[in-house]
Amino acid sequence: MANDSTDREPLRVVFMGTPEFAVPALDALLGMGCNVAGVYTQPDRRSGRGRRLTAPPVKVAAVERGLPVFQPTSLRRDGGARQQLASLQPDLIMVVAYGLFLPAETLEVPPLGALNIHPSLLPRHRGPSPVATAILEGDAITGVTIMQLDEGMDSGPVIAQVENVIGAEETTADLTSRLFDMGAQLLKETIPGWRDGEIEAQAQDESEAMVTRLLKREDGIIDWTFPASYIARQVRAFHPWPGSFTHWNGKQLKVHKAGVLNLDASNEPGTVIETPQGIAVASGDGALLLHRVQVEGRQAADIPDFARGYRDFVGSHLGTS
DSSP states (O other): OTTOOTTSOOOEEEEEEOSGGGHHHHHHHHHTTOEEEEEEOOOOEEETTTTEEEOOHHHHHHHHTTOOEEOOSOTTTOHHHHHHHHHTOOSEEEEESOOSOOOHHHHTSSTTOEEEEESSOTTTTBSSOHHHHHHHTTOSEEEEEEEEOOSSSSOSOEEEEEEEEOOTTOOHHHHHHHHHHHHHHHHHHHHHHHHTTOOOOBOOOGGGOOBOOOOOGGGGBOOTTSBHHHHHHHHHHTTTTTOOEEEETTEEEEEEEEEEEOOOOOSOTTBEEEETTEEEEEOSBSEEEEEEEEETTSOOEEHHHHHHHOTTOTTOBOBOO
């Protein structure tokens, strides 16, 4: 690590994370020569059609790298798990999309505190859905923040922050992965200075705080009276979950990819129309140009192929049931 002498002890870190996009931060710590004393991740879950017990991606990565793994169901309720973590004697706890609450007792264990990578420019978009919310609200710029955890909701002081432009076609899946890659790089640039006391944490401006909410499946329902520009952002923001969907011929129709068509459509919102640019759906303002859709029980298809298979699609009406 920068500024370290050759006989200096490696930084002892407990890493906490669960999904695939947390793995680059783990690798960044290892690449810096940190001693990862333990990796905490959520318990294995049943998933897929066979409901097979599946390990979180961070657990898989930790096992591949020969790191000890811990999977408590709760640190708040499990005193033994808190004591076990404290016995690892970390200098620093690094949290990246862990998904479980860290009680004050745990936050106080490491002398360098507990740091977190958050995919937004705090204090904007605190909470569980920062990336989707940034896309849905039409933000031109977002970024990634390294902050020191406190007992609040992403309210701790900021250690480092970097801005980045949101791509015109980026989905939440795309942008989340990219932001956490940026966060891993920022981590490498920040940890040495934080360890050496060269970085001063900056309190967040509470007057500018914005808190996102946890998304629900019903958020994915498309309201065709909304402007096409909003619906197109919804399609990007809610990919992969909860998805954006409407109904056609009594079946759910999921819109995987779409664009905006600026035209004065006289058709009722929800009407499928054919335009020189392609098949679109009239909305409250303009039309949504369909690129890729999926009807219930079928595979996703590009719209030209879909329309060829369903000749009655153009001219039909899409709705909520």
